[in-house]
Amino acid sequence: xxxxxxxxxxxxxVNGKAVSLSIKPSWTLLHVLREELRLTGTKKxxxxxxxxxxxxxxxxxxxxxxxxLALQAQGSVIETIEGMGTAENLHPxxxxxxxxxxxxxxxxxxxxxxxxxxxxxxxxxxxLQEIRVGISGNLCRCTGYTKIVxxxxxxxxxxx
Amino acid sequence: xxxxxFYSAVTIEDGLACLSERGETCRIIAGGTDLIPLLRSExxxxxxxxxxxxxxxxxxxxxxGDCIWIGPATTFTEIMDSGILQRxxxxxxxxxxxxxxxxxxxxxxVAGNIATASPAADVLPALMALDATLxxxxxxxxxxxxxxxxxxxxxxxxxxxxxxxxxxxSMPRPSSDTRGGFExxxxxxxxxxxxxxxxxxxxxxxxxxxADLRIVPGAVMPVARRMTEAESVLLGRRPEPGVVxxxxxxxxxxxxxTTGRRSSSEYKLPVVKNIFKRVLQRLC
Numbered sequence: 001x002x003x004x005x006x007x008x009x010x011x012x013x014v015n016g017k018a019v020s021l022s023i024k025p026s027w028t029l030l031h032v033l034r035e036e037l038r039l040t041g042t043k044k045x046x047x048x049x050x051x052x053x054x055x056x057x058x059x060x061x062x063x064x065x066x067x068x069l070a071l072q073a074q075g076s077v078i079e080t081i082e083g084m085g086t087a088e089n090l091h092p093x094x095x096x097x098x099x100x101x102x103x104x105x106x107x108x109x110x111x112x113x114x115x116x117x118x119x120x121x122x123x124x125x126x127x128l129q130e131i132r133v134g135i136s137g138n139l140c141r142c143t144g145y146t147k148i149v150x151x152x153x154x155x156x157x158x159x160x
Numbered sequence: 161x162x163x164x165x166f167y168s169a170v171t172i173e174d175g176l177a178c179l180s181e182r183g184e185t186c187r188i189i190a191g192g193t194d195l196i197p198l199l200r201s202e203x204x205x206x207x208x209x210x211x212x213x214x215x216x217x218x219x220x221x222x223x224x225g226d227c228i229w230i231g232p233a234t235t236f237t238e239i240m241d242s243g244i245l246q247r248x249x250x251x252x253x254x255x256x257x258x259x260x261x262x263x264x265x266x267x268x269x270v271a272g273n274i275a276t277a278s279p280a281a282d283v284l285p286a287l288m289a290l291d292a293t294l295x296x297x298x299x300x301x302x303x304x305x306x307x308x309x310x311x312x313x314x315x316x317x318x319x320x321x322x323x324x325x326x327x328x329x330s331m332p333r334p335s336s337d338t339r340g341g342f343e344x345x346x347x348x349x350x351x352x353x354x355x356x357x358x359x360x361x362x363x364x365x366x367x368x369x370x371a372d373l374r375i376v377p378g379a380v381m382p383v384a385r386r387m388t389e390a391e392s393v394l395l396g397r398r399p400e401p402g403v404v405x406x407x408x409x410x411x412x413x414x415x416x417x418t419t420g421r422r423s424s425s426e427y428k429l430p431v432v433k434n435i436f437k438r439v440l441q442r443l444c
Contacts, residue, residue, distance in 0.1 A: 025166035048197040061266040136350035137261025
């Protein structure tokens with residue numbers, strides 16, 4: 001057990017790379033990703049699990065990184081938006097979002113893409129309702145969701 | 161967030177030892193969806209946080225004879241995915257699927273919903289309607305079994321002592337002719353705290369009379385309970401519109417009697433009647 005001012009070791013895999021850090025127990029996974037690992041693609045929205053801007057994949061499931069104490073991710077496999085595609089080589093979902101007008105300010109986009117990716121992994125041919133439930137943990141203040149849903153449908157139907 | 165010591169229990173005994181020594185200044189964390197906002201706002205300032213998510217013995221859904229056992233660290237997603245619960249207790253699956261959004265459901269746990277004891281909890285009232293019992297353990301006192309309806313003392317306060325850990329939730333397996341239904345009202349279809357929810361469990365006998373009925377509305381009283389005053393109106397009778405209306409009246413009156421008139425009563429009392437009738441209708 002650690003003392004309040006000491007740091008604890010944390011080992012996890014982030015976007016395929018092993019990561020080893022010394023962190024304060026009170027730090028959330030969100031804080032560690034953004035501030036310690038400088039992976040700022042994951043956004044800080046409400047910090048209480050109400051918006052989904054901080055959505056990442058933890059051991060294959062979507063979670064709000066703001067609601068995971070970093071030490072709870074000990075030994076976990078984390079995927080963030082940075083692991084999803086590159087500018088030269090976009091993930092099909094990213095292409096679809098751009099092609100279908102699903103990105104306006106872009107703030108909700110990383111989290112929404114993570115949720116969409118997890119949805120299509122589990123359910124390659126989701127119904128409209130399943131898509132809506134799949135992204136129901138991600139708030140978007142710009143698009144009204146219609147184009148986001150269309151982008152996901154389009155990406156799903158394009159997959160082999 | 162004020163810093164704290166963090167300990168991850170590997171076994172139940174591990175966790176109990178930690179609580180026995182430091183339970184007074186320790187907070188248990190499972191999914192963290194309720195606790196972490198409290199830590200951030202410093203509404204709670206524990207010296208130590210005990211993580212129980214790694215304890216395998218606290219997870220899972222199993223059938224044990226006539227009972228269904230649910231591990232306290234079972235997430236809402238795992239509840240939804242459980243074949244046993246889909247078959248035998250779909251009410252619980254519906255309640256779990258109404259919590260938050262997918263990300264919250266992947267972390268939030270059944271015992272967390274119970275231990276937080278929010279008046280607006282979704283899974284807690286459903287478990288009450290299913291006659292659930294808590295299994296609670298400490299180093300000093302061993303295992304206690306507490307009916308869930310007796311475990312919630314006040315909003316945000318259970319009867320758990322600081323050295324106690326919830327180690328199981330069990331309930332009688334509903335008979336195959338028992339039906340359960342759940343409906344939740346919130347400001348959104350997801351990511352919404354319940355403004356109201358209603359859990360109903362119904363069994364009718366071969367000539368259509370109500371043989372067993374549990375009604376537990378949530379987010380309408382400080383502490384959820386079975387509304388026996390409404391249940392008794394329908395017991396032994398056919399759920400025909402007139403009787404159902406009388407039961408709905410008794411439901412609203414029972415709530416009003418418990419809470420007194422509140423600013424929300426004007427909205428909630430007529431609406432809870434309608435939601436109850438709608439849920440019951442679907443089960444008949």
